[in-house]
Amino acid sequence: MKVNLIIIIIISLFMATAMSAQKGNIELEPRVGYIHSDIPEYQSGFQVGARSSFGLSERFSITPGLSFASFGKMDKVYFLVPVYASYQIPLQECRLHLNAGPYGQFGSDQDFGVSAEVSAEYKRWQLGAHYYQNLIGGESYAPDRFVGLSVGYRFRVR
Secondary structure: OHHHHHHHHHHHHHHHHHHHHHHOOEEEEEEEEEEEEOOOOOOEEEEEEEEEEEEOOOOEEEEEEEEEEEEOOOOEEEEEEEEEEEEEEEOOOOEEEEEEEEEEEEEOOEEEEEEEEEEEEEOOEEEEEEEEEEOOOOOOOOOOEEEEEEEEEOEEEO
Protein backbone atom coordinates (compact mmCIF):
# COMPACT_ATOMS: atom_id res chain seq x y z
CA MET A 1 0.00 0.00 0.00
CA LYS A 2 2.70 2.51 0.98
CA VAL A 3 4.85 1.62 -2.02
CA ASN A 4 1.89 2.16 -4.37
CA LEU A 5 1.21 5.58 -2.86
CA ILE A 6 4.86 6.58 -3.27
CA ILE A 7 4.80 5.51 -6.92
CA ILE A 8 1.59 7.50 -7.54
CA ILE A 9 3.13 10.61 -5.95
CA ILE A 10 6.32 10.31 -8.01
CA ILE A 11 4.40 9.86 -11.26
CA SER A 12 2.22 12.87 -10.41
CA LEU A 13 5.29 15.02 -9.77
CA PHE A 14 6.84 14.05 -13.10
CA MET A 15 3.60 14.81 -14.93
CA ALA A 16 3.30 18.22 -13.26
CA THR A 17 6.94 18.96 -14.08
CA ALA A 18 6.47 18.07 -17.74
CA MET A 19 3.34 20.22 -18.07
CA SER A 20 4.89 23.23 -16.34
CA ALA A 21 8.27 22.95 -18.06
CA GLN A 22 6.51 23.54 -21.37
CA LYS A 23 4.99 26.75 -20.04
CA GLY A 24 8.13 27.94 -18.17
CA ASN A 25 6.17 28.36 -14.93
CA ILE A 26 8.56 26.61 -12.53
CA GLU A 27 9.77 28.26 -9.32
CA LEU A 28 12.15 26.89 -6.68
CA GLU A 29 12.25 27.84 -3.02
CA PRO A 30 14.99 26.83 -0.58
CA ARG A 31 13.64 26.88 3.00
CA VAL A 32 14.81 26.66 6.58
CA GLY A 33 12.76 26.66 9.76
CA TYR A 34 11.74 25.51 13.20
CA ILE A 35 9.59 22.42 13.88
CA HIS A 36 7.83 21.21 17.04
CA SER A 37 6.34 17.79 17.76
CA ASP A 38 3.51 16.60 19.99
CA ILE A 39 5.77 13.87 21.50
CA PRO A 40 7.91 15.01 24.48
CA GLU A 41 10.91 12.89 23.45
CA TYR A 42 11.01 14.63 20.07
CA GLN A 43 10.65 18.15 21.42
CA SER A 44 11.65 20.85 18.97
CA GLY A 45 14.02 20.80 16.08
CA PHE A 46 14.83 22.28 12.72
CA GLN A 47 14.05 21.60 9.11
CA VAL A 48 15.87 22.49 5.93
CA GLY A 49 14.80 21.75 2.40
CA ALA A 50 13.34 23.05 -0.81
CA ARG A 51 10.20 22.93 -2.82
CA SER A 52 9.16 23.70 -6.33
CA SER A 53 6.05 25.32 -7.67
CA PHE A 54 4.47 24.35 -10.98
CA GLY A 55 2.06 27.06 -12.08
CA LEU A 56 -1.14 25.76 -13.62
CA SER A 57 -2.83 29.17 -13.75
CA GLU A 58 -2.20 32.67 -12.46
CA ARG A 59 -3.31 31.80 -8.92
CA PHE A 60 -3.19 27.99 -8.70
CA SER A 61 -0.13 25.71 -8.62
CA ILE A 62 1.04 22.27 -7.55
CA THR A 63 3.83 22.59 -4.97
CA PRO A 64 5.82 19.48 -3.99
CA GLY A 65 8.62 19.73 -1.47
CA LEU A 66 11.34 17.82 0.31
CA SER A 67 12.58 18.71 3.80
CA PHE A 68 15.05 17.17 6.19
CA ALA A 69 13.64 17.46 9.73
CA SER A 70 15.60 16.75 12.89
CA PHE A 71 13.99 16.52 16.33
CA GLY A 72 15.67 16.62 19.72
CA LYS A 73 19.39 15.92 19.71
CA MET A 74 19.65 14.83 16.05
CA ASP A 75 18.66 11.27 16.96
CA LYS A 76 15.21 11.57 15.36
CA VAL A 77 15.52 12.52 11.70
CA TYR A 78 12.96 12.34 8.90
CA PHE A 79 12.42 13.39 5.32
CA LEU A 80 9.09 15.14 4.82
CA VAL A 81 7.57 15.11 1.32
CA PRO A 82 4.44 17.28 1.08
CA VAL A 83 2.56 17.75 -2.21
CA TYR A 84 0.42 20.86 -1.95
CA ALA A 85 -2.37 22.28 -4.02
CA SER A 86 -1.55 25.97 -3.66
CA TYR A 87 -3.83 28.96 -4.11
CA GLN A 88 -2.39 32.49 -4.14
CA ILE A 89 -4.28 35.58 -3.06
CA PRO A 90 -2.70 38.86 -4.20
CA LEU A 91 -2.79 41.63 -1.62
CA GLN A 92 -1.39 45.16 -1.90
CA GLU A 93 2.36 44.50 -1.74
CA CYS A 94 2.41 40.81 -0.92
CA ARG A 95 0.75 37.50 -1.72
CA LEU A 96 -0.95 35.10 0.62
CA HIS A 97 -0.44 31.39 -0.15
CA LEU A 98 -2.93 28.78 1.06
CA ASN A 99 -1.53 25.24 0.69
CA ALA A 100 -3.05 21.86 1.49
CA GLY A 101 -2.37 18.27 0.49
CA PRO A 102 -0.92 14.88 1.42
CA TYR A 103 2.55 14.29 2.79
CA GLY A 104 4.87 11.35 3.29
CA GLN A 105 7.29 11.03 6.21
CA PHE A 106 10.32 8.80 5.72
CA GLY A 107 13.04 7.86 8.20
CA SER A 108 13.13 5.14 10.79
CA ASP A 109 9.33 5.09 10.36
CA GLN A 110 7.24 5.73 7.27
CA ASP A 111 3.98 7.56 7.73
CA PHE A 112 1.47 9.38 5.56
CA GLY A 113 -0.99 12.10 6.34
CA VAL A 114 -2.25 15.56 5.46
CA SER A 115 -0.53 18.91 5.72
CA ALA A 116 -1.50 22.54 5.42
CA GLU A 117 0.42 25.78 5.25
CA VAL A 118 -0.36 29.48 5.24
CA SER A 119 2.42 31.76 4.10
CA ALA A 120 2.92 35.39 3.22
CA GLU A 121 5.23 36.40 0.38
CA TYR A 122 6.89 39.81 0.16
CA LYS A 123 9.44 40.54 -2.59
CA ARG A 124 9.90 36.78 -3.17
CA TRP A 125 10.63 36.10 0.54
CA GLN A 126 8.13 33.76 2.20
CA LEU A 127 7.29 33.30 5.85
CA GLY A 128 5.08 30.28 6.45
CA ALA A 129 3.34 28.42 9.26
CA HIS A 130 2.64 24.74 8.60
CA TYR A 131 0.86 21.81 10.20
CA TYR A 132 1.30 18.07 9.58
CA GLN A 133 -1.18 15.42 10.76
CA ASN A 134 -0.30 11.73 10.51
CA LEU A 135 -3.22 9.56 9.36
CA ILE A 136 -1.56 6.15 9.71
CA GLY A 137 -1.94 4.58 13.15
CA GLY A 138 -0.23 1.54 14.55
CA GLU A 139 3.25 0.83 15.83
CA SER A 140 4.86 4.01 14.49
CA TYR A 141 6.97 6.02 16.92
CA ALA A 142 7.00 9.06 14.68
CA PRO A 143 5.10 12.19 15.74
CA ASP A 144 1.36 12.11 15.04
CA ARG A 145 1.29 15.84 14.46
CA PHE A 146 3.74 18.67 14.38
CA VAL A 147 3.82 22.35 13.55
CA GLY A 148 6.50 24.65 12.28
CA LEU A 149 7.59 28.02 10.99
CA SER A 150 9.85 28.48 8.00
CA VAL A 151 11.34 31.14 5.79
CA GLY A 152 12.22 30.75 2.13
CA TYR A 153 13.13 32.65 -1.01
CA ARG A 154 11.38 31.94 -4.35
CA PHE A 155 13.06 32.28 -7.72
CA ARG A 156 11.94 31.41 -11.23
CA VAL A 157 13.63 28.68 -13.28
CA ARG A 158 13.94 29.52 -16.97
